[in-house]
Amino acid sequence: MHDIKFIRENPAAFDAGMKKRGLPPQSPAILKLDEEKRKLQTELQELQSKRNGFAKAIGQAKAKGEDASAIMAESKAVNDRIAALETSVNEEGELTKLLSTLPNIPADDVPVGKDEKDNIVLREHGKKPEFTFKPKEHFELGEKLGLMDFERAAKMSGSRFVILKGQLARLERALANFMLDIHTKEYGFTEILPPLLVKSNALYGTGQLPKFEVDLFKTTTDHYLIPTSEVALCNIVADEILNEADLPLRFTAYTPCFRSEAGSAGKDTRGMIRQHQFTKVELVSITHPDKSAEEHERITNCAEEILKRLGLHYRVLMLCTGDTGFGMKKTYDLEVWLPGQNAYREISSCSIAGDFQARRMKTRYKGKDSKNTQFVHTLNGSGIAIGRTIVAILENYQQEDGSITIPEALRPYMDGLAKMG
Numbered sequence: 376m377h378d379i380k381f382i383r384e385n386p387a388a389f390d391a392g393m394k395k396r397g398l399p400p401q402s403p404a405i406l407k408l409d410e411e412k413r414k415l416q417t418e419l420q421e422l423q424s425k426r427n428g429f430a431k432a433i434g435q436a437k438a439k440g441e442d443a444s445a446i447m448a449e450s451k452a453v454n455d456r457i458a459a460l461e462t463s464v465n466e467e468g469e470l471t472k473l474l475s476t477l478p479n480i481p482a483d484d485v486p487v488g489k490d491e492k493d494n495i496v497l498r499e500h501g502k503k504p505e506f507t508f509k510p511k512e513h514f515e516l517g518e519k520l521g522l523m524d525f526e527r528a529a530k531m532s533g534s535r536f537v538i539l540k541g542q543l544a545r546l547e548r549a550l551a552n553f554m555l556d557i558h559t560k561e562y563g564f565t566e567i568l569p570p571l572l573v574k575s576n577a578l579y580g581t582g583q584l585p586k587f588e589v590d591l592f593k594t595t596t597d598h599y600l601i602p603t604s605e606v607a608l609c610n611i612v613a614d615e616i617l618n619e620a621d622l623p624l625r626f627t628a629y630t631p632c633f634r635s636e637a638g639s640a641g642k643d644t645r646g647m648i649r650q651h652q653f654t655k656v657e658l659v660s661i662t663h664p665d666k667s668a669e670e671h672e673r674i675t676n677c678a679e680e681i682l683k684r685l686g687l688h689y690r691v692l693m694l695c696t697g698d699t700g701f702g703m704k705k706t707y708d709l710e711v712w713l714p715g716q717n718a719y720r721e722i723s724s725c726s727i728a729g730d731f732q733a734r735r736m737k738t739r740y741k742g743k744d745s746k747n748t749q750f751v752h753t754l755n756g757s758g759i760a761i762g763r764t765i766v767a768i769l770e771n772y773q774q775e776d777g778s779i780t781i782p783e784a785l786r787p788y789m790d791g792l793a794k795m796g
Contacts, residue, residue, distance in 0.1 A: 376474055376475065376731060376734035376735045377389070377474050377477060377480075377731075377734075378730075378734065379405070379409055379470075379474070382402055382405055382406065382409075383406065383409065386402035386403075386406065387402075389401065389402050389480070390402050392480030392481060393477065393478075393480075395480075395481050395485075395487050395696040396478050396480075396481070396696055396697075397489070397696075397697060398477070398478075401473075401477060404473065405470065405473060405474070408468070408469050408470035408473065409470055412468060412470055415460055415463055418460060419457065419460040419461065422453050422456055422457050422460070423457060425453055426450070426453050426454065426457060429446060429449070429450040429453070432446050433446050433447060433450070472585075475579075475585055475586070475735075476585070476586050478701045478702070479699075479701065479702050479703055479704050479728065479729065479731040480704065481696045481699060481704060481705065482704045482705040482727065482729075484693075484705070485693065485694070485695065485696055485699060485704070485705050486693065486695045486696070487695065487696050487697075488695025488696060488697050488698065489695070489697040490695075490697050490698055491694075491695075491698050493695040493697065493698070494692045494693065494694050494695050494698055494708070495692060495693045495695070496690055496691070496692055497690075497691045497692065497693055497707070498690065498691050499688070499689070499690040499691075500679065500682070500683060500688065500689055500690070500691075501683075501686070501687065501688035501689065502688055503688050503712050503714065504688070504714060504771050506714065506773075506775075507775065508775045510714040510715045510770060510773060511715050511770075511773060511777075512645075512646060512713075512715035512716060512770065513646055513647065513713075513715060513765070513766040513769040513770050514645055514646040514647070515715070516715075516769045516770070516773055516777060516779065517539075517543060517769060519777050520542075520543070520777065520778075520779070520795065520796045521540070521541075522539065522540050522541050522542060522543035522544075522795070522796075523537060523538070523539060523540070523543060523647075524537065524538040524539075524540065525537050525538075525645075532651075533651075534644070535636060535644075535649065535650050535651045536650060536651060536652060537647055537650065539765075542789075542792070542795045542796075543765065543795065545789060546765060546768070546781075546785070546789070546795070547654065547761055547762075547765060548788075549785050549788035549789050550761050550764055550765070550785065550788075551629045551654065551656060551761060552788050553681075553784065553785055553788050554629070554656040554681055554758060554759065554761075555627060555629055555656060557677075557680060557681065557684070558627045558656065558658060558677060558758055559627060562625070562673075562677050563625055564625040564626060564627035564658060564677075565624075565625060565626050565627070566626075566627055566628065567604075567607075567608060567611070567626050567627065567628045568628065569601075569604055569607030569608060569611075569628055569630065570601075570607055571600060571601055571607075571630060571631065571633075572594065572598040572599065572600060572601070573598065573599055573601055573606055573607060573610070574597065574598060574599070575597070575599065576613075577606055577607070577610040577613070578591070578599055578606055579735060580606075580609065580610055580613050580732060580735045580736035581605060581606045581609050581610070581702065581732050581735070581736075582701055582702030582728075582731065582732060582735065583602060583606065586701060587701070589635065589637045589638075590602060590634055590635050590636075590637050591633075591634075591635065592633045592634075592635060592651075600633035601630065601632060601633065602632055602633060602634045603632050603655065603657060603755075604628040604630040604632065604655070604657040605657055605659055605755040607628070607630075608626040608627075608628055608657060608659035608755075609659055609661075609732055609736065609753055609755070610736060611626065612624065612661055612736070612738045612751075613736040613737065613738060614736065614737050614738070615738055615739075616739045616740065616741060616748055617661070617738070617739070617740040617741075617751065618740065618741070618743070619663065619740050619741060619742040619743070619745075620742075620743065622661065622662055622663045622666070622740060622751065623660050623661060623662040623663070623666065623670060624660070624661040625658070625659070625660050625661075626658075626659045626660075626661075627656060627657065627658050627659075627758060628656070628657050629654065629655075629656045629657075629761075630654065630655065630657070631652055631653070631654050632652070632653055632654065632655050633651060633652055634651060634653075635651065636649055636650075636651060646766070647762045647763070647765065647766050648720060648762075648763065648766065650762060653760065653761070653762040654760075654761045654762060655757055655759070655760045655761060655762075656757070656758045656759060656761065657755065657756075657757060657758060658674050658677060658678070658725075658755065658756045658757070658758040659753065659754070659755045660673075660674055660753070660754040660755075661738070661751050661752075661753055662751060662752050662753075662754065663740070663751070663752070664729075664730065664749065664750075664751070664752050666752075667727050667729065667752035667754060668727070670727075670752075670754050671705065671707075671725065671726075671727045671754055674725050674754055674755075674756040674758075675691070675707050675709075675725040675756065677756070677758055678709055678723040678725055678756050678757060678758050678759050679691070679709060681758065681759050681764075682709065682711060682722070682759070684782075684784040685764070685767075685768065685782045685784055685785070686771075686782055686783075686784075687711050687712070687764075687767050687768075687771055688711070688712040688771070689709050689710060689711045689712065689719075689722070690709075690710050690712075690719060691707055691708070691709055691710075692707065692708045692709075692710060693705070693706070693707055694706040694707070694708055699726075700724070700726060702728050702731050702732060703726040703727065703728055703731075704726075704727045704728065704729045704731070705726065705727045706724055706725065706726040706727075707724070707725045707726075708721050708723070708724050708725075709721070709722050709723040709724075709725070709757075709759070710722065711763070711764075711767045712767075712771070713766065713767060713770045713771075714770050714771060715769075715770040715773075716770070720763065720766075721763075722757070722759050722760055722763045722764065722767065723756060723757035723758065723759040723760065724756065724757055725754070725755070725756030725757070726754065726755055726756065727752065727754050728752070728753045728754065728755070729752050729753075730750035730751070730752055730753075731753075732753045733750040733751045733752065733753055734750055738750065738751050738753075739751065768781075768782060774794075776796075777796055778794050778795060778796035779794065779795040779796055780793065780794055781793055781794060781795065
């Protein structure tokens with residue numbers, strides 16, 4: 376959500392931010408709706424002041440034996456108008472609806488661009504593995520080992536689902552424990568086991584609603600399956616005023632995630648790259664505004680550390696304005712090298728939302744001696760996507776005979792197993 380006061384005082388700057396997002400000027404329509412709402416608020420305040428004098432006037436008239444019916448009729452009319460105005464002022468009006476659909480303003484250092492072609496590579500880590508044979512894609516390897524079954528998954532659930540078996544199912548569990556141990560023991564994140572079903576207010580708070588409802592799975596009880604545990608982790612502090620001394624708050628969770636993949640028909644139809652159900656270790660930070668840029672680098676480093684210890688070659692990109700997510704000011708994408716595909720693929724996104732989510736969630740903080748409150752900043756990052764990490768391990772650690780070497784960092788979590796197949 377955007378700060379209406381900022382838009383009033385800086386309409387040109389706001390429109391410049393929207394232009395970077397490929398949108399026409401928005402401030403004229405916003406300020407018009409804002410003016411209309413403020414007029415209603417002024418009228419409401421005036422009528423409320425007027426109402427306070429009616430009881431006294433009616434009492435005085437009756438004490439003198441005068442007819443108070445005219446005053447009582449006027450009082451009723453004022454009360455009826457007040458009730459109508461309170462409804463109009465407090466309900467979600469056109470101004471709120473418009474502000475809810477506009478994306479976050481990009482940070483100043485985010486490159487202006489149209490799509491992923493305009494993203495900037497910041498750095499690379501490691502080297503691409505060399506093979507003496509043509510590397511296979513992960514689904515070929517997994518199916519040949521008998522550890523990955525798309526056909527049986529489709530029988531019960533349809534496309535974009537998979538069954539992992541045996542050593543590959545265990546690898547999933549090992550990766551989750553490995554990642555959580557690093558993030559909790561070494562980086563100080565608090566592990567959370569959150570709900571997988573949330574209500575619409577939680578998804579509104581993190582920006583998935585109302586704009587992206589088509590991407591969500593909704594139940595018959597008006598709950599939604601989480602598309603990422605970012606939703607649940609951020610909403611831990613929704614509608615709260617935090618103590619400045621307690622910041623930053625850092626949460627991590629390992630959960631299934633559910634996405635409809637609307638609009639991705641024909642993309643990544645084979646394999647585990649784009650699934651309706653997948654697992655992910657998520658990182659969320661709730662910070663002081665002055666520390667959010669520093670925290671962004673830290674959370675990105677946390678995600679990178681996982682890839683480094685797994686010995687996977689990757690690169691870090693800064694996303695351009697056209698590719699940055701709706702609710703984010705700035706995003707780094709980590710792309711892992713997949714030799715079977717001969718391509719880099721996203722495995723983590725680490726982003727600053729600024730106060731965009733905090734305004735929607737009504738999450739503030741205040742100092743020990745401060746009477747005023749301010750909105751916190753929120754950040755999130757994949758720490759990292761487990762399904763895609765499995766894909767990367769299969770393709771990067773494959774051997775000519777079809778077996779898979781287990782990265783050394785994971786062997787303690789696999790009872791010392793060094794090879795699958």
